[in-house]
Amino acid sequence: MIKLKYPLKYIAITSGYRSKSRPNHAAIDLGWNNKYGGQNAPIYAPANGKVILVVDGKNNNLQNSTDPGNLIKIQHLDGLTTRLIHLKKGSIKVKVGDIVTKGQQLALMNSSGYALGSHLHYDVWLNGIKVNPIDYTYYHDDQIVNLDTLKTYQLKKYQEEEVNSEFKLYDKVIPxxxxxxxxxxxxxxxxxxxxxxxxxxxxxxxxxxxxxxxxxxxxxxxxxxxxxxx
Ligand SMILES: [Zn+2]
The missing domain is CATH 2.30.140 (Spermidine Synthase; Chain: A, domain 2)
Known part of the structure; x- marks a missing residue:
């Protein structure tokens, strides 16, 4: 299974996956920080993949609670699909059919569609079913994780731990x-x-x-x- 990367430089979860107070929220919301782009923080591709849907041109803070606003949907390997939602109007740099690479900047954060304040609504699908993003997404060495988020959600850290099943060993003598x-x-x-x-x-x-x-x-x-x- 490929390992997804959090789509922001600074990682702070402001609303979790199907929390008690929001059981229908099958995604995580990621907040912003003034040091890392503030309310217009850059959004990056979670993994290599192909763009399969782009919506742009939607305004902020729409009252229709079903409108996700501006978004990018990406098909990755291993049956994984991700969506990046509430993106800033006019900030999307890719179109349907584009091949993107992990960590490539795609758009900016904002609050298009039905959103109270700027944040990224990030969801992950496995074979067409929504799954908890924190089970499939890893933070990398070049990212900063909010300490409360790290404690509350115990995010996984990315490590280059195996080439294949035969070569897992690190720093060890093997003939x-x-x-x-x-x-x-x-x-x-x-x-x-x-x-x-x-x-x-x-x-x-x-x-x-x-x-x-x-x-x-x-x-x-x-x-x-x-x-x-x-
Ligand atoms: Zn959300």
Missing amino acids: INLINWQGKKIKQYDKVYYITKLEPERKTVVLSALRNNKYQIWARLNINNIQKVS
Whole structure:
């Protein structure tokens, strides 16, 4: 399952998913902070994907309680879809069919449609059913989480923890075979090299050798070319 990224630099949940006081609110509301764009905070793509719906041109604070206002809907991998709602009129930079990348700025926050004050209404769908965004969304190193939000909702932190099921180990000696395209062993490296970094998006692992108590990068190998020695 891909890991979504919170669509704001500063993360503060002002209304949770189906809370006791709002059982029909199948989304989270995210607030703003003066240091990070205030009421017009930039909104970013939660993951790579394709834009499948854009609504723009709606005014703020409409009285019709079913009107979400200006929004972007994105289809991601693994059956996930996200919606970014109440966006600032005229701020949307993408159109239907565009391919977006995780972290790309898409629009600005505001209060278009039925909204009391500026905020981002963010919902996540799995195979067409609304799910709790905090189960699928992670905060990253370049984001700031409001302390109350962190405590109350125990948000998940993103870590590059695995390349695939075979290479989960970090900073640990494991013997590795270099293999050819047919899967045949070319050479075995053992006990000397450590996996010091995993790069899931590049499908590589970095092997380093320990010399004088320092790791020195020895090679960056594609996971298709290596195999753990069993
Ligand atoms: Zn909401």
